[in-house]
Amino acid sequence: MSIPLGHYLILAAILFTVGLAGALTRKNAIIVLMGIEVMFNSAILNLVAFWHYKHFAVPTAQLFAIFAIAIAAAESAIGLALVIAVYRHYQSVDVDEMQELKG
Amino acid sequence: MWIAAFLIPIGFIFGVYLTIFAFTTLVERKALGRIQNRYGPNRVGPFGILQPMADGLKILLKEDIVPRAADKFSHFLAPVLIVVPGLLVYLVVPVAPGMVAVDLKIGVLFALAVGTVSVIALFMAGWASRNKFSLLGAMRAVAQVVSYEVPTVMAGVAVIMAAGTLSTLTIVERQGGGILNISNWYVFRPWGLVGFVLFVIGGLAESARCPFDLPEAESELIGGYHTEYSGFKFALFQMGEYLAGMAMAGVTVTLFLGGYMGPGSGPGLVGGVIAMLWFFSKLAGMIMLNIWIRGTWPRLRVDQLMGFAWKVLLPLALVNIVAIGFWHFLTPRPLAWVVTTGWLAIWVVVLTKCNAGAALEKREYRFT
């Protein structure tokens, strides 16, 4: 009756693709960052799911999860700071307008 | 069957705490009155006992105005989100031995974590009402809550280190024993005292009461983030605020004042009732303390408020953790006492000294 691992994997996959779609399609930088956050969390969920189904006894998975969350938080902080700085320069957060680093 | 197991604590929490909320409003107004040398509300029912019901009825009858430009969805959701964290905290507050809604192993962390949710609610309220003043008030509230949350959590860490567990029940149990179940309260430890003070200040700040009630300071921001609310939503805001205050008081009690520990509290039915009595009396004491502070202390300026949080409380909390470290490893108790008190005393002096200038600088007026 309990839920097989596959469900969690699919759930994580779906969340990941939703996050990716968000990051790809939306024009607003902040939404892109949020998309990335969603992808991060789906990855960590995947990790925890695997931990739960295979290595329940070993606590290291949770450590990894914690580290991952910490890194994700730091990343989003920096990302948002950058977005603010870019906004100051472009007066807009439209991803398409930030094109100056082009080839 | 197991659903019932869930419903009883929820019902208990709702019943008890909401009535406490109701009467706290009354008591607060009467106490403030007394402080300000006047009677509080005494018209409705004898000694104004029925005042809360009157207020509740009044608010229910009031028209619920929603500003046209407001963001409908978040305007409606904000009051709900403010109340929820307050109530969630009570899940982990042990009222009597074995009597806690949910015995989470990470009770304290849960309580603190839930506290952060209220930040979002504040912001949503301020932002949803599309009102510059309410937004300013919300931003101030968020800033204040976030900056005071950190020292509070750090202070909680000290207790967790002492108790060695995150579960609130075990923490309270740890504070039992000793002379009359009192001497083991963490508040009577040097680091416990510091932690207690930090927690009380943190509690006041998080619920935006008294010295830190800048967000809805009437004189400046006309009520801050809940100016645009009226009717029952406004009531929810009031309830949320008080519940948050009481929640922090409850946590303070469990962490530092030994929860339900008191002379006579024990595991049995009678001990349990006495324990509950001790818990609620300590809770009332803390509430009275808040009201007292509210009545007497002037409001802080924003920069003083922020400065105080980051430049005094946080360092003190970190120092406190170090102190608990000493306490934990220095086996001969009196040595531990001396070292920790000395350490803490030094830091208190240092912090007040180097912050003296900032805190008390003379305010120069532009238009003299």
Add this chain to the structure above:
Amino acid sequence: MDQHLQDLARQQWLIPAIPLVAAAIQSLLPRGARKLSAGICITGMGLACVLALRAFVATLGHHEAAWAVCNFTWFEFGTTALQLGFILDPLTAAMAAMVTFVGFWIFVNATGYMHDDENFTRFFCFLSLFAAAMLGLVVSNNILLLFMCWELVGLCSYLLIGFWFHKPSAAAACKKAFITTRIGDVGFFLGILMLFWQTKTLNLFNGGHGALEQADKLAQLPGWFGWSVATTIAVLLFIGAMGKSAQFPLHVWLPDAMEGPTPVSALIHAATMVAAGVFMVGRMYPLFIAGGSVEHPTFAMDMVLYVGAFTALFSATIAVAQFDIKRVLAYSTCSQLGFMVMALGAGGLVPGQFHLLTHAFFKALLFLGSGCVIIGTHHEQDMRKMGGLKKYMPITFWCYLIGMLALAGVPPFAGFFSKDEVLLVTFQRSKLAWGMATFAAFLTAFYMTRQMFMVFAGKWRGGDDHGHHAESHGHGGHEPHEVPWNMWLPIAVLSLFAIGLGFYGGKYAHYLGAEEEELSGKALVMGLSVAVGAVGILLGWFFYGRKPLAHASDPDPLEGKLGWLFTCLNRKWYVDEFYEATIIRATMATGTLFRMIDKRVVDGILHSIVWIVRGISHVCRLVGDEFFINGGFDTGCQTVRGSGWLMSKLQSGRIQTYFRILGLGTIILLVVYFLKS
């Protein structure tokens, strides 16, 4: 003695050098330095004269022909060395002495004649240059040096004839003179080439293996037209001489050369230049006589003989009908030259050379005299407008008379002896030539007396033909006047020589080293020549002395007699017209013909070639370059740019594009993973 001669030979080059240096200095003088220029010129000529006389005197004393040669290397290139040389022998010495002496007096006369000409300095510079060239020709032992001086002399004659170049007739005359002599020079040059080709040396006398010393050897070698080489060379050289000495076919330039100033005519067309041709034949005499003897002489000798004889007769006839005082003398010179050439052709080297010397003196005298007459009559040259000058110009008259008598061959004068010698030699050789010569002598006497009476007898006809013009000037005709001292002194000196020189004929023969031989019919020839001379003078007096012309416009008495013949003579037998009609038109025709050919054929070909090349290049550009190279190259870099652009599109700077590529990448990886498993 021989050593002394050798030293003198070595100094021979000084004689031409001094006038050359004088010419160089004068050429640098400004127009105003008139006196200085004349002074330099005359002193230069004087010095050369002294040196020449010194050399002449040195050669007199020898019993056999005094002879010295000085050769030196001019410059070397590789193995061959070009040698030049100077010679001192009786022929050269006598000639140099004559040229310098006569030249000197002519220069003195010229100062007077050119007195009021503004190009005075330039004139005297040309004169000294001419003298240097003539002397160089005379003293050279090298045929190339001789030829160079020969050309220089030609140049000077051109410059001097065309001195008044602003006169179109003078300009045309100097060109005519130069070109005609050049035609002769071509033959001369071919002769030199053949000589050098055969003898491998240019020196005439070079100690045994000089060009002339090999004459006998040359006589054996077969040359052109069946003649021997020597004869061929002789013929070619004589053609040169004909050009320079105005012999029959090439004589047309001499009368026109009278356009130049009179001293020029005197110097060049009487004494020196025209004599150069005769001198050159004399110098090359061994070549002429090589291969033949007196009995059957070589073709060259015959040619020289008859050309000379005919020229003498022909020009004498023309001289009779001339009205210009200088043209009469010009034609007389022409006939006298004919006499000299005839003498050489007849084998008489000595009589030819001796006649040359005497003729130089009295012809110079006559020309200078005519110069004085022209100056006296204010540049009047037409004899019909003169007359009666005897009373106005007594000195000139007497000197002119002496010169006339010498020329006519009256016994005591120089002309008689030398002409008699010539006639004697010709008599030996060929009776026909002798007859022609004697008739020529008669005509000479006739036209000279005609000239004397027309110029000096009768009354002054100057100013008549313009009739009213003269009166309008208010002071009657221009009275002729005597010439200043520096004009009549030279003719006086020359007249002395015209008298005295004749007696030295025998000494001259001995001097030249020719053996004395008694010639037959000497008395007949001498008597006949004197008679002929007398008859000529009588006829002259009869026609012109008895009733001198009254007016310039009167017809010439002879004209009435001869009628059409007189006009024919006056027109110089229409030789010029003949030349004009034939040779000149022919050359013009060939010129235009070649021009047409050049224009049509050559240009045509060239243009077509150019057109073809342009066509080819055009095609190449269109097809090759434009299409292949440019095209290929352009497409090449186009693709590169294109791909470059494509790649750069990828780096569009938009973060989401990178994301999409990332997604695409993972998809591909997954697909590969599935396909593999």
Add this chain to the structure above:
Amino acid sequence: MNFAFWIISAVTVLGALLAVTLRNLVHCVLALILFFIGIAAHYFLLRADFLGTVQILIYVGAVAVLILFAIMLTHNVTGTEGPREVLGLKWWSGAAIAAVLAILLKKAILSDPLATLLPAGDKAQTSVAEIGKVLVAGWVVPLEAIAVLLTAALIGAVVIALEEIRKSR
């Protein structure tokens, strides 16, 4: 038990979808917060309580607020998105890539034998203390590294954001 999973995963997916598709930025953030809470709930379901609270504490408490502040700083206060952008090629290509990826992942997961693994039953849940002990004992270096990283991130973010104030004065 498993219907809780379905509800929570439904809530999470809804949160994620809304977070990505909503026009109003603030609503997106709220949806995102819902998503974070959903994830936390899943952690509780997977009996990783500590993780759940940490998730709530960090994401809901800090990151969400951070995003809100970012929106406030970079947007006109109303937070309304600009005119709805035309669903150009870019939008479709993004969505297409995501869809294809989803299909492939799903195929990969289903085909893998692990998918059918069942939970190992109710063994003792690792307590927070255990985690703490392991963290400090075996994983001290990573812990310190994370600490350094977080401080660096903190300082970095401040420097980037602050620059504006200094310049503006």
